[in-house]
Amino acid sequence: MAPEPLSTVPDVISASRFVIDVTAFGSSGSIMFSELAGISSEVEPAEYMSAGRNGVLLSKQFGKTKPATVTLKRGVDQDATLWVWHQKAIAADPQARQSCSLILQDAAGQTKATYRLLNAWPSKLDVQGLKAGATEIVMATCTLVCDEITFVPGLGGKNTNGA
Numbered sequence: 502m503a504p505e506p507l508s509t510v511p512d513v514i515s516a517s518r519f520v521i522d523v524t525a526f527g528s529s530g531s532i533m534f535s536e537l538a539g540i541s542s543e544v545e546p547a548e549y550m551s552a553g554r555n556g557v558l559l560s561k562q563f564g565k566t567k568p569a570t571v572t573l574k575r576g577v578d579q580d581a582t583l584w585v586w587h588q589k590a591i592a593a594d595p596q597a598r599q600s601c602s603l604i605l606q607d608a609a610g611q612t613k614a615t616y617r618l619l620n621a622w623p624s625k626l627d628v629q630g631l632k633a634g635a636t637e638i639v640m641a642t643c644t645l646v647c648d649e650i651t652f653v654p655g656l657g658g659k660n661t662n663g664a
Contacts, residue, residue: 514613516605519573521645523586523601523621532582537605538572538642540616542650569650571603571618577628577639587623587643597622614654621647 547564
């Protein structure tokens with residue numbers, strides 16, 4: 502029996518846009534992104550050695566945790582919220598650390614899933630180069646670092662696009 506295609510599995514999350522909902526910067530409090538490049542959360546394994554009756558035992562234990570990161574992409578526009586937030590991080594302003602939500606929405610603006618980011622701040626902001634006269638959209642890539650990330654599945658049908 503062949504596996505069912507992902508597009509027909511009802512529990513698979515599909516998103517058309519990604520929203521960072523942060524209240525401290527900008528008038529809207531929301532920053533829209535067209536691409537979620539990745540979410541990374543990692544615990545490094547640590548080797549543990551112990552001696553017992555049967556000799557030396559080696560095992561892997563939980564080691565150092567790395568801060569969770571979220572990488573998002575968006576077209577550059579006139580909204581300076583992301584830039585102001587990043588400038589606060591560059592200045593080591595404690596207000597740059599903001600708890601926020603990453604909301605995954607479908608094309609109709611319905612929330613499909615939410616990630617809560619505790620004490621997030623933009624550690625990297627990269628605006629891609631563009632040639633004069635080109636017709637491509639100028640893209641900005643933002644990497645957010647946070648102390649903790651929590652997944653909140655299916656907030657089913659909550660519309661967060663103001664409609």
